[in-house]
Every structure is written in C-alpha cells, then in structure tokens.
Amino acid sequence: MLAPSEVGSFAHVLQWLDKEDPDRAYEWQSPIECPCGQYVAAHGNKPWSEYPAIGGGPYPISAPENGSMNAIAAVKPHTFGALYLRAAKAWMPSHAF
Numbered sequence: 001m002l003a004p005s006e007v008g009s010f011a012h013v014l015q016w017l018d019k020e021d022p023d024r025a026y027e028w029q030s031p032i033e034c035p036c037g038q039y040v041a042a043h044g045n046k047p048w049s050e051y052p053a054i055g056g057g058p059y060p061i062s063a064p065e066n067g068s069m070n071a072i073a074a075v076k077p078h079t080f081g082a083l084y085l086r087a088a089k090a091w092m093p094s095h096a097f
Contacts, residue, residue: 007043008051010091013069014084016042022081028073035073035083053091067091 005012016039027033032041036054040046048054048070055068072086 008053010053010087012043013039013051013053014087014091017080017084017087020080020084022079022084024080026073026078026080026083028078034070035080036070039069 005015017035026035026038028035031037036048036051039054040048040051043051053069055070067090069083069087072090073083075086076082
C-alpha cells in the first residue's frame with residue numbers, strides 16, 4: 001500500500017487534480033475560484049506559501065519558471081483536465097502523458 005502524500009506536495013496536488021472533473025472550468029484570476037484557492041480551501045486554508053506545490057520558491061508565485069500550480073494554471077485552457085496534464089508533464093517529466 002502506498003503511503004499518503006504530504007498535503008501541499010506535488011504528488012498530493014496531482015492526486016487532488018486527478019479527482020476533479022476534467023471538463024470543469026476554473027477562473028484563474030480569482031484567488032478563491034482558481035485551482036490554488038480551491039486546493040487550499042479543501043486542505044487546511046493556510047497561507048499559500050505553506051503549500052510547496054502551490055507557490056513556494058524563490059520566484060513570484062505566478063512566474064513560469066517557478067513550476068508552481070499557480071504558474072501552470074495560468075496557461076489556457078482553464079479546465080481541470082488540461083491543468084492535470086500540464087502539471088503531470090511539468091512535475092513528472094519521466095512519465096509519458
């Protein structure tokens with residue numbers, strides 16, 4: 001049996017994204033309705049900086065080089081299925097998607 005992933009980790013965010021309706025659209029510019037806001041609300045409602053996959057790191061939270069979910073979610077199309085694929089490619093490059 002696999003150990004549960006740590007909340008806020010890239011693996012945990014991918015698991016959460018995988019459970020979302022892939023056709024459901026999100027509003028990236030809304031801090032509540034964006035994927036990051038929805039993830040944080042579902043997992044403790046702490047500051048975004050406490051969730052490494054959301055936006056930790058030396059770059060601004062939306063900077064593409066950050067590799068955070070916030071940066072990846074900015075890219076269109078804004079559906080959870082497309083976001084899952086983009087995140088999986090960014091965070092698990094050795095896997096074929």
